[in-house]
Amino acid sequence: MNTCTFVDFMQTLKPWLNDDYIRRAHYNDEGYFTLIFVDGGEKVYQVDDCTAAQLNDVIALLKENGVPVFK
Numbered sequence: 354m355n356t357c358t359f360v361d362f363m364q365t366l367k368p369w370l371n372d373d374y375i376r377r378a379h380y381n382d383e384g385y386f387t388l389i390f391v392d393g394g395e396k397v398y399q400v401d402d403c404t405a406a407q408l409n410d411v412i413a414l415l416k417e418n419g420v421p422v423f424k
Contacts, residue, residue, distance in 0.1 A: 354397040359407050370418040377421045391414045
């Protein structure tokens with residue numbers, strides 16, 4: 354698991370969205386995101402400074418880019 358700030362997580366996430374690397378994502382209210390990639394790999398991130406609004410922004414960004422998001 355990687356611990357990061359919201360800004361760092363967004364910087365990490367954006368390049369993967371452009372190339373359709375993420376198959377699906379899972380999250381919880383504590384800021385844990387699990388990204389499952391098309392090659393079967395996965396990464397877990399704990400975003401340690403994530404507000405509810407920021408969490409919603411990440412979910413919306415993933416969905417806008419065709420990534421199914423599950424809680």
